[in-house]
Amino acid sequence: MTERLTDQEQYRREKLAKLREKGMDPYPPRVPRTHTAEEAKRAFEAAPEGAEVRVTVAGRLMTIREMGKSTFAHIEDGSGRIQIYLRVDRLGEEAYDDFRKLYDIGDFVSVPGTLFRTRTGEITVLADSIALAAKTLRPLPDKWHGLKDTELRHRQRYLDLLANPEVREIFRVRARAVAALRRFLDERGFLEVETPILQPIYGGAAARPFITHHNQLDQDLYLRISFELYLKRLIVGGYERVYEIGRDFRNEGISFKHNPEFTQLEFYQAYADYNDVMRTAEEMVAFVAREAIGTTKITYQGQEIDLTPPWRRIRLRDAILEATGVDYEAYPDAESLFNAIIARGLEVEAKSSRGKLIDSLLGSYVEPDLIQPTFLIDYPIDVSPLAKKKPGSETTVERFEGFVAGMEICNAFSELNDPLDQRERFLAQGRDFAAGDEEAHQMDEDFITALSYGMPPTGGFGMGIDRLTMLLTDQPNIREVILFPHMRSRDRGSE
């Protein structure tokens, strides 16, 4: 079983062998480095005119321009790029020759030298010597075009990152956004917590789960589809403000805005209702945008979007009425609503519950046009089994969803804290499940028990971090903001 090597890989293996023959370690445990590329340039600029500035920089060789007895090259490190200049009269014949014959683009090197400015004004390290920090055995992607193949970019994200600087920036923005979320919530007295990912009963959202198994306990477990039911238990326990940022797993289709595992923020605040949460949500998103990209005015796929609060608020009923002419409150059951929808020539799934019909109208006729940030308010009860009813209503709950660029980014409600009502809601969900709705909630007795010890009036909130990052980085696909998005396994049967 010999590896099939390309000609370029073979040349690099031969160079590796020659380096070892010459007693040079191609993978030394450490190399000297005094400055990053950026630090070196700043040090030169800060130094008095004509002063000698000595540095040792280290990084990956990205370009090599050889001109006989001297060579220019660029190395790249975590801070950026810096040019190095190698001359035979400084390195000596043998070292210079070794560099030319045994080093490749992609290799990591360490270079001590003095800084100078070239004729064209570029700050450059005039090398005293050069040492290998790590040998590279495969050629890098095209230095000019980068790596474009989407499949390779995602399967080998490291190549994408090293070849495409703009991709590196996306994940810096993402990290700043997450840090800003934590700062925002921490400053308001929220406690960051961690709750189980492996759950005996999944809940808190309408989705199909991934199933796994604990061997010793011989117990099936589910990867969580939300954090909700555990975070509310913590409100019962006496924490008044909690949040969690982590991964949810949903066994559903993959699309430009869906990945099987995705990152969610949920927070719960005692003595807040959904109106309080709405104000917090718009402030929080604006804060995160300012911290992560320096502005609340973003361009997403060519559309100018202003995240500055306050966001537009409109009742779901009014939004659907505006877009479709259907006033769902005039139709108290699924059949009459379905007939009204069909009568207007609109398309929805038949045999749906009333709530699902409304949700379907929302998804098809309202959501795509919600470009500027918008809160849709007051949802039908049968698609909101964990939300509190509006006072005086049996069919509507205190719930809102936030939309930006035609995409749902958050979901929140005044939390249902009536344990008996909650039990009834679970029972209704159980009937939906029996009727074939695989995403309906299961009865969760332990959660009901928690509620029956008393939970104060509470507002809860959930937001997709990936989608938020898509907005902040102007990316049209969720895979572009997830470092290692889910990919189908490659068939390697012949190897």
Add this chain to the structure above:
RNA sequence: GGGCCGCUAGCUCAAUUUGGCAGAGCAGCUGACUCUUAAUCAGCGGGUUAGAGGUUCGAGUCCUCUGCGGCUCACCA
């Protein structure tokens, strides 16, 4: 899961329309060159055209199946 589109050298792309020698740039190798920066100049090597099968005198190109990817619809956040 359905529909449509795609897969050619390490990378970026031609050649596919109309079946007729599989090409270029970068990268690589050899040589020249002591301020270059997509360095330049001369020469050279590199391909199971995603895989399997079929049609044909002849297939990267047409047909079938499979794999993977992209877009899209459905479901979902």
